[in-house]
Amino acid sequence: MDENWTGSYTKPSPSLYPHQWNWDSGFIAIGYSHYNQKRAELELLSLFNAQWPNGMLPQIVFNPEFLGNYFPEPDFWQAPEGRLTSGITMPPLHAIACLHILENAQDEEEAFSFLRKVFPDLLASHRYFYEYRDPNNEGLVYIRHPWESGIDNSPNWDATLRAIKIDKNKLPPYERRDVKHGIPAEERPSDEDYDRYVFLVDLFRRNHYDEKAIFDECPFLIQDSLFNSILCRANQALLEIANHIGEDSSEIREWTDQTTRAIGTKLWCDRCRIFECYDLVRKSHIHGATAAGFIPLFAGAASREQAKILYEHMNSIHFCALHQGNCFTIPNFDMIHTSVKEVADFFQKACYQIGPHRFSPDDIEHGILRGNARPPYRPFRQFKKRDPRLAFAVERVDARIHFALVCGSRSCAPIRFYDPNEIEQQLELAAYKFVNSSEVVIAPEEKKVIISQVFDWYQRDFGGKKVVLKFIKKRVDSDWKREFLTENIDQVKVEYLFYDWNLNH
Numbered sequence: 356m357d358e359n360w361t362g363s364y365t366k367p368s369p370s371l372y373p374h375q376w377n378w379d380s381g382f383i384a385i386g387y388s389h390y391n392q393k394r395a396e397l398e399l400l401s402l403f404n405a406q407w408p409n410g411m412l413p414q415i416v417f418n419p420e421f422l423g424n425y426f427p428e429p430d431f432w433q434a435p436e437g438r439l440t441s442g443i444t445m446p447p448l449h450a451i452a453c454l455h456i457l458e459n460a461q462d463e464e465e466a467f468s469f470l471r472k473v474f475p476d477l478l479a480s481h482r483y484f485y486e487y488r489d490p491n492n493e494g495l496v497y498i499r500h501p502w503e504s505g506i507d508n509s510p511n512w513d514a515t516l517r518a519i520k521i522d523k524n525k526l527p528p529y530e531r532r533d534v535k536h537g538i539p540a541e542e543r544p545s546d547e548d549y550d551r552y553v554f555l556v557d558l559f560r561r562n563h564y565d566e567k568a569i570f571d572e573c574p575f576l577i578q579d580s581l582f583n584s585i586l587c588r589a590n591q592a593l594l595e596i597a598n599h600i601g602e603d604s605s606e607i608r609e610w611t612d613q614t615t616r617a618i619g620t621k622l623w624c625d626r627c628r629i630f631e632c633y634d635l636v637r638k639s640h641i642h643g644a645t646a647a648g649f650i651p652l653f654a655g656a657a658s659r660e661q662a663k664i665l666y667e668h669m670n671s672i673h674f675c676a677l678h679q680g681n682c683f684t685i686p687n688f689d690m691i692h693t694s695v696k697e698v699a700d701f702f703q704k705a706c707y708q709i710g711p712h713r714f715s716p717d718d719i720e721h722g723i724l725r726g727n728a729r730p731p732y733r734p735f736r737q738f739k740k741r742d743p744r745l746a747f748a749v750e751r752v753d754a755r756i757h758f759a760l761v762c763g764s765r766s767c768a769p770i771r772f773y774d775p776n777e778i779e780q781q782l783e784l785a786a787y788k789f790v791n792s793s794e795v796v797i798a799p800e801e802k803k804v805i806i807s808q809v810f811d812w813y814q815r816d817f818g819g820k821k822v823v824l825k826f827i828k829k830r831v832d833s834d835w836k837r838e839f840l841t842e843n844i845d846q847v848k849v850e851y852l853f854y855d856w857n858l859n860h
């Protein structure tokens with residue numbers, strides 16, 4: 356954040372996203388509130404400087420210095436009165452960020468004066484939603500473009516977008532810039548999606564950003580569970596701020612109550628057991644489970660019963676593949692239905708960015724923990740000769756890692772947390788448990804051991820087939836097994852079990 360600080364706002368990314376983005380600034384201000392109060396305040400003030408007269412906080416505030424590298428830019432948006440902003444908004448995180456600034460204030464007096472200054476603008480930004488985005492006065496506001504959602508490419512928008520019939524000849528000419536920054540095309544939206552994004556922007560500007568006219572014509576009007584939940588939580592934050600600085604809060608209280616109720620009833624789907632979006636044009640729920648379906652928990656808008664169902668859903672195969680009751684990351688979308696093998700190159704594609712490096716699960720397993728070994732059934736070692744990540748490869752492989760690494764399939768070791776201070780005992784325990792599970796079968800009458808394919812694939816990590824047997828012998832839990840292995844280690848027949856790639860649920 357420090358390197359992307361411009362003096363008045365923080366660039367979300369130096370090349371692809373050099374302008375100021377609405378909810379990014381909310382998150383960024385929350386971050387700054389912990390160590391640089393002044394900057395947190397400036398970040399939000401510079402966003403509010405670009406607020407429209409109707410109260411709308413634009414999604415992008417363009418920095419004239421960086422124009423020419425992004426699409427769509429102000430010339431395409433044609434915002435009223437030549438404003439250098441886009442013509443849509445984003446989830447209203449700002450009251451929540453402002454409350455963080457007060458709670459984490461290094462200078463409380465300063466925080467209060469900031470809140471007094473920003474309060475009327477915050478209030479106007481919330482009032483905009485209830486005045487212009489809730490035409491039926493339901494307490495639920497709609498988004499009118501996927502880019503308003505904050506989760507722009509969510510599968511939630513696919514069906515509604517595809518239902519929009521486009522006449523390519525009537526579409527204004529445009530050139531995408533997002534694919535010119537070295538990001539693989541398959542990680543960006545398709546051209547068909549982009550045509551629809553552009554179609555919507557064109558509709559807004561043709562209607563001169565008149566919200567009533569847009570509502571009458573727009574084919575994309577969605578009451579989103581994430582957007583409304585953040586608004587609901589932001590209302591609560593705004594209420595607290597109003598009380599802190601002695602402002603009238605009755606209007607905010609009404610919004611909060613109404614939106615809490617509306618999320619809990621209209622956006623809940625009994626069939627899918629999760630909160631969903633509602634398509635105002637097609638008058639139906641957008642069925643399907645996404646991470647956005649859990650956000651009403653953040654808003655306090657889920658009943659106890661709903662929260663319990665959500666908890667169960669979160670811990671089911673759909674979101675927490677291992678169903679261990681300790682799910683700690685929620686994928687955006689329930690996309691793995693039966694096996695990780697169904698997702699092409701799953702362990703190569705999913706990546707973690709750590710400092711300047713990217714690590715896929717394969718990089719971590721074969722590159723680092725296996726000392727840059729060749730993955731099973733592949734011709735080359737994980738890292739090439741000059742790969743800077745080679746510096747992280749271990750020198751001596753500890754084969755017990757194979758009982759700690761988990762890929763989510765039934766034949767894997769169970770999920771555990773590993774603590775650097777106890778790693779030796781923990782790895783030993785993991786190996787012991789595996790050796791004494793159904794993954795190792797000893798059949799003395801047939802002079803045979805039948806063991807997991809893990810021992811075959813990674814035989815070299817153990818030091819060869821014979822060392823594998825010694826490894827097992829050292830850890831078996833009964834004397835007869837140990838005696839059998841001791842006496843027969845040279846002539847015992849080794850067979851391998853079928854590896855069950857199905858998800859462990």
Ligand SMILES: [Zn+2]
Binds near residue numbers: 625
């Ligand atoms: Zn549903």
